[in-house]
Amino acid sequence: MPRLSTLSNPTGLVEIEKSRVTIVVDDAKKALTFSLVSLDLSNLTLPSPLNVVVIARRGNAEERLELGSALAWDRGFRTLSELGDDGTLAFRVLLLQPGSAKLVAAAENVRPDGQGDSSSFIALEPADLGQRPWEVEILELEGRAVIRFSRDVYNSAGEAESDKFFMGMVLPEAVRRLSEWVAKNAPALDETAWEPFKTWLSLHGVTEDPDEEREELQREWCNDVVEAFCNRFEFASQLRELRTKGMDE
Numbered sequence: 001m002p003r004l005s006t007l008s009n010p011t012g013l014v015e016i017e018k019s020r021v022t023i024v025v026d027d028a029k030k031a032l033t034f035s036l037v038s039l040d041l042s043n044l045t046l047p048s049p050l051n052v053v054v055i056a057r058r059g060n061a062e063e064r065l066e067l068g069s070a071l072a073w074d075r076g077f078r079t080l081s082e083l084g085d086d087g088t089l090a091f092r093v094l095l096l097q098p099g100s101a102k103l104v105a106a107a108e109n110v111r112p113d114g115q116g117d118s119s120s121f122i123a124l125e126p127a128d129l130g131q132r133p134w135e136v137e138i139l140e141l142e143g144r145a146v147i148r149f150s151r152d153v154y155n156s157a158g159e160a161e162s163d164k165f166f167m168g169m170v171l172p173e174a175v176r177r178l179s180e181w182v183a184k185n186a187p188a189l190d191e192t193a194w195e196p197f198k199t200w201l202s203l204h205g206v207t208e209d210p211d212e213e214r215e216e217l218q219r220e221w222c223n224d225v226v227e228a229f230c231n232r233f234e235f236a237s238q239l240r241e242l243r244t245k246g247m248d249e
Contacts, residue, residue: 014044014105016093023054023091025112026077026156033077034112036067039093046095046105053094056080059087070095085128088139088146109142112157122174124160126151134170136177140185143193145178147171164242168235172226179225183210183218204228 020040026033036054050070056063063082067073083089089112095105111123127148129135134149147160147170154160161167178197188194189209201207206225211217230236 013103014046014095016041016044016095016105016107018107018110021091021093021107021110023093023110023112025089032080032083034080034091035075035077036073036093037075039070039073041070041095041105044105047097049098050095050104051098053096055092055094056083056089057087057091058083058089061087085126085151088123088125088137088142122147122171122178124149124157126154126156126160128152134166136174138178138181140181140188141193143188143191143195143197145174145181147174164238168239168242171233172230172235175229176222176226179222180218183222186210186212201225204232 016039020038021036022038024035024037034054034056036052039052052067052070052073054065054067056065061083063080065078067078091110091112093107093110094103096103122144123146125146125148127135127150129148129150129152132150133153134147137146137148139146149157149160149166154163154166182188182194182197186209189198204225205228206221208221210221
């Protein structure tokens with residue numbers, strides 16, 4: 001089942017859509033830093049004044065930072081010193097009245113810009129993997145997967161994403177592994193957390209749920225998902241074109 005919110009005061013809480021929040025991280029340096037670049041509160045019924053608090057989470061660790069007034073919060077890069085290297089980096093953006101611990105509004109599980117948000121079923125994040133260039137981690141409770149790539153190869157998610165060779169070789173396999181997990185856990189598609197992935201399936205023409213019992217039909221369903229995905233983005237053709245260009249230069 002999806003995790004319940006850990007908000008201490010859910011009654012009357014205003015939910016801020018994640019699309020209203022932009023957070024940028026810099027993980028190329030020794031110290032991980034982030035900036036709350038934008039927070040759109042337009043057309044929301046909120047009291048005034050309000051203060052902004054950001055809670056960063058990775059793995060089992062979290063760090064809380066106060067950014068000041070919602071009208072003029074600190075947009076500078078702030079250092080995150082209490083988080084480890086492994087796990088999915090996500091943020092909670094909270095609004096509180098000054099001098100009060102009562103939450104007024106919140107945006108939950110915000111992913112850094114360029115690393116995919118919480119509705120994305122596959123994200124990218126750096127990790128210490130030794131000689132393994134990458135791996136896939138299924139985040140069951142969040143309804144998505146993460147491609148964890150070696151920070152010895154790429155400094156940031158943006159750098160990995162811009163490498164068409166890496167993405168072309170890795171994404172089809174990531175989709176296959178995610179599809180295999182879903183096929184073996186078919187009831188998960190009825191849970192709210194997996195709705196974005198189910199919508200993604202329908203956009204690729206996969207409207208049937210995987211068979212819950214017969215393994216051969218599960219394998220067939222996985223193959224259909226991967227084939228639809230690869231046909232849409234023509235990964236083999238893209239890689240062939242990239243290799244041809246490289247040999248001609």
